[in-house]
Amino acid sequence: MNNYIEKNILPLVTKPITYLGNEVNSVHKTPNKDMIRFAFAFPDTYEVGMSHLGMKILYGLLNEEKDIWCERVFAPWVDMEEQLINNDLTLYGLESMMPLNEYDFVGFTLQYEMSFSNILNMLKLSHIALAAADRKEGDPFVIAGGPCAYNPEPLADFIDLFVIGEGEEVILKIMEAYRQWKKASGKRTDFLKTVAGIEGVYVPSLYKVSYDEATGVIVSFLPIVDEAPKTIHKQFIDDLDSSYFPEKIVVSYIETVHDRVSFEIFRGCGRGCRFCQAGMIYRPTREKTVPTIQSKIRALIEATGYDEVSLSSLSTGDYSEIETLIKNLVEEYEDQKVSISLPSLRIDSLSIDMLEEIQKVRKAGLTLAPEAGTQRMRDVINKGVTEENLLDTVRTAFEKGWGHVKLYFMIGLPGETYEDIEGIADLGQKTVDEYMKIDKELRNKSLKVVLSASSFVPKAFTPFQWMGQNTREEFKNKQRHLKASIKDRKISYSWHDSGVSFLEAVFARGDRRLGKVLKRAHEKGCRFDGWGEYFDIEKWTEAFAETGIDPDFYALRNRGYDEILPWDFIDTGVKKSFLKAEAIKAQEALTTPYCPEKCSNCGIMEFKEGWQCHV
Amino acid sequence: MSKIQYRFKRSTALRFLSHLDQQRLFQRAFRRANINIEYSHGFNPHPRMSFALAMSVGLTSDWEYGEVIVTGELDCNDFMTRMNAVLPNGLEIISAKVCDEGTPSLSSLLEKSYYSLKVKLVPEINFERTNQIIKSYLELPVINIQKRNKKGKMVEKDIRPFIESISVNQEDDKNDPINVKMTLVYIEQQCVKPELVLESVNNLNGAIFIIDPTIECHRHKLLLKADF
Ligand code: SF4
Numbered sequence: 001m002n003n004y005i006e007k008n009i010l011p012l013v014t015k016p017i018t019y020l021g022n023e024v025n026s027v028h029k030t031p032n033k034d035m036i037r038f039a040f041a042f043p044d045t046y047e048v049g050m051s052h053l054g055m056k057i058l059y060g061l062l063n064e065e066k067d068i069w070c071e072r073v074f075a076p077w078v079d080m081e082e083q084l085i086n087n088d089l090t091l092y093g094l095e096s097m098m099p100l101n102e103y104d105f106v107g108f109t110l111q112y113e114m115s116f117s118n119i120l121n122m123l124k125l126s127h128i129a130l131a132a133a134d135r136k137e138g139d140p141f142v143i144a145g146g147p148c149a150y151n152p153e154p155l156a157d158f159i160d161l162f163v164i165g166e167g168e169e170v171i172l173k174i175m176e177a178y179r180q181w182k183k184a185s186g187k188r189t190d191f192l193k194t195v196a197g198i199e200g201v202y203v204p205s206l207y208k209v210s211y212d213e214a215t216g217v218i219v220s221f222l223p224i225v226d227e228a229p230k231t232i233h234k235q236f237i238d239d240l241d242s243s244y245f246p247e248k249i250v251v252s253y254i255e256t257v258h259d260r261v262s263f264e265i266f267r268g269c270g271r272g273c274r275f276c277q278a279g280m281i282y283r284p285t286r287e288k289t290v291p292t293i294q295s296k297i298r299a300l301i302e303a304t305g306y307d308e309v310s311l312s313s314l315s316t317g318d319y320s321e322i323e324t325l326i327k328n329l330v331e332e333y334e335d336q337k338v339s340i341s342l343p344s345l346r347i348d349s350l351s352i353d354m355l356e357e358i359q360k361v362r363k364a365g366l367t368l369a370p371e372a373g374t375q376r377m378r379d380v381i382n383k384g385v386t387e388e389n390l391l392d393t394v395r396t397a398f399e400k401g402w403g404h405v406k407l408y409f410m411i412g413l414p415g416e417t418y419e420d421i422e423g424i425a426d427l428g429q430k431t432v433d434e435y436m437k438i439d440k441e442l443r444n445k446s447l448k449v450v451l452s453a454s455s456f457v458p459k460a461f462t463p464f465q466w467m468g469q470n471t472r473e474e475f476k477n478k479q480r481h482l483k484a485s486i487k488d489r490k491i492s493y494s495w496h497d498s499g500v501s502f503l504e505a506v507f508a509r510g511d512r513r514l515g516k517v518l519k520r521a522h523e524k525g526c527r528f529d530g531w532g533e534y535f536d537i538e539k540w541t542e543a544f545a546e547t548g549i550d551p552d553f554y555a556l557r558n559r560g561y562d563e564i565l566p567w568d569f570i571d572t573g574v575k576k577s578f579l580k581a582e583a584i585k586a587q588e589a590l591t592t593p594y595c596p597e598k599c600s601n602c603g604i605m606e607f608k609e610g611w612q613c614h615v
Numbered sequence: 616m617s618k619i620q621y622r623f624k625r626s627t628a629l630r631f632l633s634h635l636d637q638q639r640l641f642q643r644a645f646r647r648a649n650i651n652i653e654y655s656h657g658f659n660p661h662p663r664m665s666f667a668l669a670m671s672v673g674l675t676s677d678w679e680y681g682e683v684i685v686t687g688e689l690d691c692n693d694f695m696t697r698m699n700a701v702l703p704n705g706l707e708i709i710s711a712k713v714c715d716e717g718t719p720s721l722s723s724l725l726e727k728s729y730y731s732l733k734v735k736l737v738p739e740i741n742f743e744r745t746n747q748i749i750k751s752y753l754e755l756p757v758i759n760i761q762k763r764n765k766k767g768k769m770v771e772k773d774i775r776p777f778i779e780s781i782s783v784n785q786e787d788d789k790n791d792p793i794n795v796k797m798t799l800v801y802i803e804q805q806c807v808k809p810e811l812v813l814e815s816v817n818n819l820n821g822a823i824f825i826i827d828p829t830i831e832c833h834r835h836k837l838l839l840k841a842d843f
Contacts, residue, residue, distance in 0.1 A: 010631060011673055011828035017631040024643075024703050251643060253629075253636045305643030305701075337654060337662075 002097045009087060013079045017253050018046040021072065021094025025248040025303060027059070028095055029069045036175060037103040038062055038070040039093045039140075043118035044111075044530065046074045050250070051258035053312065054109055054146065054167075060246025061168060068175060071095040072250075073106075075118045075528070076125065084125055091125035100126035103140045104178065108159070110148030113507035114500060114530035116155060119144075120522040123158070130519065132160045132205055137188055143174075149202075150234070150281050151460040151567040154507050156204035157515030161195055163202075164570055165234030166267075168244055170200045196228040200235035202570070203228060209512060209566075216553060218511065218564040234572045238611065240267055240286040245296055248303040260308035260341070261300045265293055265325070269314035270595025270613075272602075274382045274586055275371070275410065277459035278314055280574050284604045284613050285595065290325050294332070301338060309333075310341040317346040317354070326357055347385045352396040365404040366397050372413060373423025379589040380415055382582075390427065395434045403444025405431060411478050412456040412470035414586060421478050424451060425485035432490050449491045453482060455501035459508050460567045461574065463582035466559040469505040499537035500529065505555035511566035514554070516547040573607030616653060618718060619694055620682045621711035626675055629705030634669040640706070641681065648697040653684040667721035667837070671808070676834035680721045689713070719841075725801040727779065727838040730809045733792040733831040737822045742785045742793060748820050749781050760815045774815060776800070777807040792831075795824075 010016035031037070040059055042049030049055060055072070062070035071093035076084060084091060090099035100106055106128065108119050120130055128142065129135045135142075144155065145163035152162045163170050174195055181191045196203040206228040210220045223230060237243045252259070268285035269278070288296075297309055309329070313319065329340050340358045345351040347368050355366070370390050372378045378385060394405055409424050428451045435447050455475050458464045470478070479495050486493055507514065521543040528534035544551050559565065561580055568576070578601070582592060592600050596614050605611055625632075632640065642662050645652050654660040667680035685694075691711040698708050736745060752758075758775040779798040786794060797809050809832060813824045 006627070007831075008829060016672070017629070017636065020628070020631070022628055022703065022705070024647075024701075253632055253640060255635075255639070302647065305646035307642070307646065336651075337660070 005089070005097065009080075009083045009089070013083060014077060015046065015254055018074070019076070019080060019094065021097070023253060024251040024305075026072075026095055026250050027063045027070070029063075031069060031096065034067060036065075036068045036105070036178060037093075037098070038068055038105045038107060039073050039100055039103045040070055041073045041100075041106050041108045041119075041122060042075070042111075043108055043115040043122060044075050044528075045077060046252070047254065047256045049074045050252045050256040051262070052109065052111065053262050053264060056246060056249045057244065058107075058167060058171060059250070060248070061244050062171065062175070064244075065172075065175065067179075069096070071098075073100060073122070075115075075122055078528070078534075081121075081125065090127050091122060101128045101140060106140045106142050108142070108144040108146075110144050110146040110152075110155075112530060113148055113154075113504045114535075116148075116507060116518055117522055117526040117529050119155070120158065120518060121527040124522070130522075131157050133157075135160070135188070139188075141188075141191070145171075147278065147281065148508075150277070150570060150572065151509065152202060152204065153512045153566040154510040154514040154518060156512035157519070159204065160192060161201055161203045163235075164200050164232050165572075166236050168237060170198060170235050173198050174201065193225060193227040196225070199233055202232045204512070207569075211513075217559075218566060221564060221566075221569050230569065232570050233607075234281070234570060236267075236282075236284070236573075236608070237286070238608070241288045241292050247296075247299045249300060251304045251306070258310065259306075260310050261297065261304060261306045262310045262312045263293065263297055263300070264288075264313060265311050265316065265319050266313045269318065271315060271318070271384060272382050272582075272592050272595070272600070273371075274380070274463040274582055275413065275456065275459075276314075277462050280461050280579075280602075281572050282314065283572070283574055283602065284611065287320060290321050290328065293325060294328060297329070298332075307337055308339045308341060310343055312343060314344060315346055316342050316344050317348070317351050322354070326354055330357060347389050347393050352393060352400060356400055365406055366394075366402050367406045367408070368393065369408040370427060371408065371410055372420065373409060373425070373427055374420045376589050377413060377416060377420040377423065379591050380586045381410075381413055382586070382591050384591065384594060387427070387430070391430060391434055394431050395438070398435045398438050398443050401442075401444050403435075403446050404448045404450075406450040406452060407431070409451065409453045410456040411453045411482070412475055414464055414467050416478075418478075418481055421482050422485045424453065424482055425487075425491075427451075428486060428491045429488055432488050447490050449488075451482075451486070451491060451493045453479065453493075453495050455497045457501050457505045457508055460565070461570075461572055461579070463579045463586055465509065465565065465579065466561060466563075466583060468556040468558045469502065471556060472499065472502060475501075496532070498532065498535055499540075500535055502551070502555055503529065503537070503540055506551045507554075509566070510554050513549060517543050517549050517551075520547050571607070573602075573604040575603035578602045616684060616686055617688060618682060618684050618714050618716060619689065619691065619711055620680060620714055620718070620721060621691075621694070621698075622709045623679050623681060624677045624707050624709060625670065625679060626705050626707075629703065630673055630675045632670070633672050634666075637666070637670065638664070640703075641683075644698060644701050645683065647701040650683075650689065650694065650697060651686040653686055665720070665722075667725060667839075671832075673828065673830075674832050674834065676837075678834055678837040680837065680839070682721055721839070722804055724839040724841050725804060725806075725837070726840045727801065727836075728799050728806065728834055729836040729838075730795075730797045730799065731833045731835060732795045732797070732809055732813070734795055734813065735792045735825040735829075737825055740823050742783070742789075745783050745793065745823055748816065748823060749783055752816055752819065753778070753781060755819075758815055758819075760811065760818070774807045774812065776802060777805075778812060781812070 059070050062068045073093050092099050123130050141160045143161050144159045145167045149162045177195050192203045195201050206225050208224050212219050266287040268282045270285045273279050371383045431449050458467050524539045526539050653663045663684040691713050694711050695708045757773050759771045761769050762772045764770045777799050779800050782796045784794040
């Protein structure tokens with residue numbers, strides 16, 4: 001297969017080198033019959049998937065085990081897909097080029113809802129039965145994890161088991177169970193029942209959901225076997241500092257979305273922004289220490305040859321020793337032409353000082369996310385940023401020579417009025433005014449302020465999980481109003497929404513009945529929904545109509561606080577009562593403090609015995 | 616600071632690299648090999664390294680040249696061992712030499728390129744016929760092709776001066792693609808792509824070769840005007 005594909009198929013497709021799996025630091029093993037074959041599947045393109053940190057961790061972790069070979073597979077681009085189909089070939093794992101249906105496990109990472117159709121498409125190209133119920137003895141187990149696994153229900157029909165939470169420890173337990181099961185030559189269902197008993201594992205086929213016929217809401221969600229627990233507890237690693245992190249990561253030949261060493265300095269976030277799912281599900285905050293970070297980064301640069309390191313986290317400026325860390329890194333790498341980048345900085349002038357420290361010469365565009373236009377709205381979403389913070393930040397930036405500022409906002413937040421929309425345009429104007437106040441000699445010659453607004457998608461496990469999304473009509477009107485409110489020609493405005501955020505809202509809070517829609521949309525050819533050129537809202541609309549499912553029920557409906565939500569059986573450690581209290585505070589625009597300043601008892605401390613935040 | 620010129624080969628495993636991919640790959644390999652390279656000064660510093668030729672996607676080669684300016688002194692054997700320890704399977708440094716600052720750039724020294732291509736013939740055409748066609752093709756004093764110039768306009772270009780020789784050989788298995796050997800000449804750093812030569816044969820004689828991306832193109836040798 002290997003040679004045939006190399007000679008006859010790859011010359012015909014774009015980016016052929018991405019289908020060979022021979023990158024620096026890719027892992028190649030000599031298989032034997034006892035080896036567990038694991039295909040880590042990323043349901044998007046190579047360039048997107050290869051930028052993803054979680055894949056690198058699990059790839060390294062699994063390959064540390066002598067009897068496991070973990071390989072990678074990505075969604076083949078449309079030209080490669082066509083070649084596979086026309087030549088009657090099966091989608092394969094990159095390293096060994098073995099057909100995917102011959103693996104023991106195919107493990108998908110769920111990063112965003114809009115990749116769900118790609119999962120079905122990849123299963124089909126792999127000749128693996130789409131429905132978990134149709135898989136036979138000897139077929140791979142299709143497993144999934146990642147942030148979207150916190151509401152796994154829309155994928156319940158297709159996935160044999162989900163890992164809820166941080167997978168590093170759970171995945172090894174699943175592998176051990178598999179070894180035992182193989183030795184005992186058990187049945188498929190035996191394996192699933194066994195792993196259902198592992199903390200953090202959810203096997204959807206072992207649960208039954210019933211609905212109220214009149215209203216369509218869930219009336220019960222219960223396990224059907226003794227092995228399956230009623231509640232699934234998300235898993236998290238207490239000691240992140242000593243947790244596994246690979247010394248080597250695969251280096252892509254082609255340019256990827258984030259073509260650099262991306263190193264996670266802490267997990268979780270204590271800001272408590274109410275729209276942010278990551279901020280709730282990844283609690284509690286856990287940091288790595290400065291020496292650990294430095295030595296791991298050193299090893300990674302040596303092993304990869306990258307010339308850029310990005311310090312990643314949900315809010316990098318919140319790392320408790322950020323200044324020391326940056327100072328040390330700058331000192332270490334100044335002469336080696338390794339640059340450091342800081343994504344997701346907070347809005348304060350301190351951030352600008354940090355940026356200056358790391359980018360001595362180049363002043364690339366500055367991106368800030370005030371998220372909402374008025375103070376009231378920012379209080380509603382608990383984004384602890386004031387107008388003063390923002391204007392101080394841009395002023396400092398302009399003084400230091402920046403000229404290009406991009407501001408991110410969301411539209412369709414709860415309780416939003418037209419005044420809040422105008423506030424966005426106002427902030428853009430005030431940003432321009434700050435620039436004008438600065439001496440012509442000092443400031444950058446050209447100014448560009450970009451306002452970027454996205455349609456808000458309410459997510460599970462956030463205080464806004466009960467609210468209906470704005471309708472497309474409402475979004476359109478608000479966008480139009482915003483556009484009309486912008487007067488200055490130095491401000492440009494960008495907005496794209498082809499209906500993607502509506503669909504995202506459906507799946508982000510969907511239940512297992514959506515499996516039918518997903519399957520129908522897949523049959524109609526939907527895939528790469530996250531890629532503008534392939535997203536086809538018409539096909540999706542037909543898929544809903546033909547399966548008799550009303551998407552508005554999921555996207556637009558306000559839920560009652562006492563409704564059983566499809567993801568209620570998962571316990572993230574943050575209590576539902578806390579989320580509800582936050583939702584009520586939001587209605588009154590009351591804020592909740594930043595964790596290190598004052599604990600608001602979200603529940604995570606009781607969730608795991610012995611866990612203490614900020615000690 | 617010293618300038619190192621090296622010869623390297625690229626085999627099947629990495630033949631799909633683009634020119635940019637390969638540049639990035641070498642840049643990272645230098646870092647992994649702990650070889651410090653010089654950067655240009657200015658607003659956006661870039662590493663001082665280059666290749667004699669931009670290799671096209673799909674090309675394998677036994678004979679390519681690259682050069683790099685390293686900081687400090689470096690022994691060329693040391694350079695080779697360290698680089699070959701970190702280069703992925705598919706790229707290998709064959710030889711290297713340290714040269715003076717004033718040494719002319721590799722691209723100004725290009726003289727001849729020796730290619731071998733595996734090409735399928737269209738079904739109606741046999742090997743003997745191809746052989747005759749190539750013979751008479753080479754007798755043409757001028758071979759004009761249509762080419763897009765830098766401004767995007769179509770212009771005529773005579774490619775005959777770039778062609779030194781072409782020969783065709785049959786493989787043992789007659790169903791295999793035939794082997795076309797070509798020697799092409801550089802004139803003022805310009806040359807013609809071997810696939811374009813095949814295309815012009817087709818244009819003058821009707822379809823002979825099947826020209827698509829599955830043609831395997833290999834460079835045996837690259838001759839420079841100076842000894843390396
Ligand atoms: S327990 Fe308190 S400090 Fe810890 S994450 Fe929850 S609110 Fe923050």
